[in-house]
Amino acid sequence: MMYGFYIKELRITGTGMEDAAVVLEKGLNVINGPSNTGKSYIFKCIDYMFGADKLKEIEESKGYENIFLEIRDFEKDNPITLLRFLNKKSVFYALTDIDSFYSVENYKLKADHDPNGDDNISKFLLNLIGISENKFMLSNKSGHKKTLGFRAVANLSMISETKIISDTDTDSPIYNKIKTDETYCKSAFKFLLTTIDDVNCEEIEKAEIRKVRIESKIEYINNEINNLTDEHRVLEEQLKDATFEKIVDINEYTEEIIKIEKLIEDKRRDIIDKQNLQNKLNLQRNQLSLLLDKFKILDKQYKSDLERLSFLQTGDDCLNQIHINHCPICNSEINDDTFNEEFSLEIIDSSHQEEVKINLHLIELIETIESTTSEIKKIDLVNKEYELEINNGKKDVEELVLRELTPLRSVLTSYLEVINVQNKLKSLEERVSSKNGELIVLEEAIKQKQPKLNYKSTVPVELLKEFTTEIFNTLSEWGYEDLESVTFDEKLQDIMVNGQERKSNGKGFRAFFYAAFSVSLMDYLLSQNHPFTRVLLLDSPVTTLKENELRDGTNQDDMIDVSMQDSLFIALSKNSTNKQVIIMENKELPQQVEECNHIEFTKGKSIGRYGFFPSKNPINVDEII
Numbered sequence: 150m151m152y153g154f155y156i157k158e159l160r161i162t163g164t165g166m167e168d169a170a171v172v173l174e175k176g177l178n179v180i181n182g183p184s185n186t187g188k189s190y191i192f193k194c195i196d197y198m199f200g201a202d203k204l205k206e207i208e209e210s211k212g213y214e215n216i217f218l219e220i221r222d223f224e225k226d227n228p229i230t231l232l233r234f235l236n237k238k239s240v241f242y243a244l245t246d247i248d249s250f251y252s253v254e255n256y257k258l259k260a261d262h263d264p265n266g267d268d269n270i271s272k273f274l275l276n277l278i279g280i281s282e283n284k285f286m287l288s289n290k291s292g293h294k295k296t297l298g299f300r301a302v303a304n305l306s307m308i309s310e311t312k313i314i315s316d317t318d319t320d321s322p323i324y325n326k327i328k329t330d331e332t333y334c335k336s337a338f339k340f341l342l343t344t345i346d347d348v349n350c351e352e353i354e355k356a357e358i359r360k361v362r363i364e365s366k367i368e369y370i371n372n373e374i375n376n377l378t379d380e381h382r383v384l385e386e387q388l389k390d391a392t393f394e395k396i397v398d399i400n401e402y403t404e405e406i407i408k409i410e411k412l413i414e415d416k417r418r419d420i421i422d423k424q425n426l427q428n429k430l431n432l433q434r435n436q437l438s439l440l441l442d443k444f445k446i447l448d449k450q451y452k453s454d455l456e457r458l459s460f461l462q463t464g465d466d467c468l469n470q471i472h473i474n475h476c477p478i479c480n481s482e483i484n485d486d487t488f489n490e491e492f493s494l495e496i497i498d499s500s501h502q503e504e505v506k507i508n509l510h511l512i513e514l515i516e517t518i519e520s521t522t523s524e525i526k527k528i529d530l531v532n533k534e535y536e537l538e539i540n541n542g543k544k545d546v547e548e549l550v551l552r553e554l555t556p557l558r559s560v561l562t563s564y565l566e567v568i569n570v571q572n573k574l575k576s577l578e579e580r581v582s583s584k585n586g587e588l589i590v591l592e593e594a595i596k597q598k599q600p601k602l603n604y605k606s607t608v609p610v611e612l613l614k615e616f617t618t619e620i621f622n623t624l625s626e627w628g629y630e631d632l633e634s635v636t637f638d639e640k641l642q643d644i645m646v647n648g649q650e651r652k653s654n655g656k657g658f659r660a661f662f663y664a665a666f667s668v669s670l671m672d673y674l675l676s677q678n679h680p681f682t683r684v685l686l687l688d689s690p691v692t693t694l695k696e697n698e699l700r701d702g703t704n705q706d707d708m709i710d711v712s713m714q715d716s717l718f719i720a721l722s723k724n725s726t727n728k729q730v731i732i733m734e735n736k737e738l739p740q741q742v743e744e745c746n747h748i749e750f751t752k753g754k755s756i757g758r759y760g761f762f763p764s765k766n767p768i769n770v771d772e773i774i
Contacts, residue, residue, distance in 0.1 A: 152223075152680060153278050154278075154682075155683060155729040156218065156220055157172065157174075157219040159171050159173075159217070160218075161213045161216050163212045163213035164212075165212070169762045173731060174746040175726070176726060177732070178746040178747075179732045179734060181734045181738065181749055181750070183735065186759070186761065187750065188734075189309075189733060190210070190761060191761055192310075192688045195307070196307055198233055199270070199307070200261075200270045200303070206236075209760075210235075210762070213235065216233050217232055219231075219246055228245055228246040229245075230245055230250050238260045239260065239495070240257070240258040240259070240260055241255045258273055262298035264283050274299040274682075275302070278302070278680050279680035284340055285346045286333050286336035288333045288336075289329075291353050291355060292350045292353050292604060293352050302681065304324075304325045305670060307686045308664070313664065313687065313690060314663075314689075315659075316659060317652075321643045323338045324642065331642075335606070338642075339607065341674055341679060343608060350604040363595045370591070374585070374588075380577060381581070384573050388567065388574070409549065412546075413568075417572060420543065423535045423538055426535055427536070430532050434528045434532075437521055447514060448515070451507050451510060452511070455511075458504045458507070462497060607639065616670070616673050617637050617644065619672060621635040623665045623720075624646070628716035631647070632647065633648075634647055651666075657691070660689070660691065664687055664691075664717065668730070672724075675728065683727070683728040686733075687730070688733045689734060690717070690734070691734065714739075715741065718745070
C-alpha cells in the first residue's frame, strides 16, 4: 500500500470576493513570478492548513474568510477537502472535492496536536502518511517524552524563504527555530531515518525535585532521631531509679535463674522481633494514611470539577433557550440564525471530553482509595495479631515468674525491670545508629552531581552515510562541480559539503544545499518505505538576491550558477513521479523542463495572470486598443 497524499487545489473564498486558487499536480509544480504576487502567501496558507497556529493577514487577503485545501491520496486519487477559517482553531474535512464540500457530511478536527484522540489535524495527517500509532520523541535531556506531531514532519518538508537562507547558529535543517524543541526535533529526525522512537527511554528525576526529595528525607530522619533520643533519655532516667542495691545474690538461685533466664530471653527476643515488625507496619500504615488523605482531597477536587462542568453545560442549555427577537435599542427584528453557535459547540464538546477524562480519573482514584484502605485494614489485622502474640508472650513471662519463681519474685521483678529497660535502650541505640547511617548516605547523595540520561538517541553512522550519499548524488545530478564529499555533523545537526559547513557559504549556496538536503531526505525515506509526507514545498531555493542587491556590490559568490539552477529544475521534473514538489520562485523555468505544472504570475494587469489574488483593478485590453 502506498501511503501519502498530494495537494490538488488551494482555494480561498470570501463573501463578495472572487476566489483565489491554484491547481496543482503530482510531480514538479513551479509557481514563479515577481515579488508581491502571492507566492509566499500560498506557502503560508498550506502551512496553516497543516496545523500552523495562525496566518498573517496581508492587504490582498482582506475580505477573504475561508481556506479550502483539496488533497488526494497518491495511490487511488481519492479526494479529501480541508476547510479552515482564517485565524480560527477548528478545521473541518470532507471526503470529497472542494466543489462538493457542502453537499456531503463534514467532520470537525482540532488544530492542536492531541495524542489521546484522532480528532485533530495532526493525527489526521499522520495517519495519511502511515503513522497510525503514537510515536514518542525525547523532548529534553532529562528523558521527558512527547508524541510525534505532524508539525515535526512539516518542519522537514516545508522550507520557507527565510529559513532556506538563514545562517544563524540555531538554524539547522533539523530544528524549527524554537530553542526548547531542539531535542524533540533531533529525536523526530532520528525516528524518520530509523523508524525507532524513544518509548523505552527512562526519564531521570529533575535536579530540583531530586534535591527537595532528599532534603525532605533528611529532615524526616532527623526528626525521628530526635524522638528516639528523647525516648532514650527517659529510659536512662528509669534505669538510674532501678533498685540495683536491693537485688540479692543471684548465685543462690543459679540453676533456677539460668533456666528462667533462657526462657525469658527467648520470650523477650520474640517480643522485640514482633515489636520491630509492628514499628515497620505502623510506619507503612502512616504513609498509606497520608496518601489516603491526599487521595480524598483529589476525589473532592474531581467532583468539584464535575460540578463545574455540569454548571457550564446547564448554563449553555439555558442560554440556548433564550431567543432575542427584537433589538433592545431600535426594536428591529433580529434573526436567530445570525448568532454563531460554533463557540458554544466548542465549549460543550470540550466540557464533555473533560468530563469523560475526569470520570476516568475518578474511577481510577476510587479504585486506588479502596485498594489503599484495604492495605491499611490488612496492616491493622496483622498488627492486632502481633499485639496479641506480644501480650501472650508477656503473659507467659509473667505466669512463668509467678509459677516457677515465687520465692524469687521480688528479686526477679527488679531484675526484669532493669533488663526490660536495658533492652529498650539497646533497641533504641540500634535504631539511632541505623538512622545515622541513612543520613550519611543521603548527605552524600545530595552532594553528588545530577545523573545524566543513560540513553543513546543518535542516528546510526551507517544510516547517516546512506543519507549523505543520497545528498551527494542529488548535488551531482544538479551540476555542482568539484564535489568531493557530503557528511553530516552531529553537533551542528547540518550537512558539510567538501568539509565546509553549509551555513558558512553565501546565501545562494546555503539555499541550494538546503534544497538538496530536503529533496534527498524525502527520496531516501520513500526509497526505504519509511513513513513520510510526499509533499515538499521549497520557497525560493535559487532566488536569494534581488538585482538591486547585486548593483550595490553584493558578493557574486552568493549567486548560484545558471546551469546549476537549470539542472535542479530539470532533475526534479524527471524524478518526482512518486512525490509532489512545489517550488515558489522568481526565476524563469529553463526550456528543457517538460514535465512540470507551471503557474506563472506576471504582476501585469493586461498580460497573463496577475498573481494569486485576482487583480482588484483589472485593465480592459480592448479599451487600450
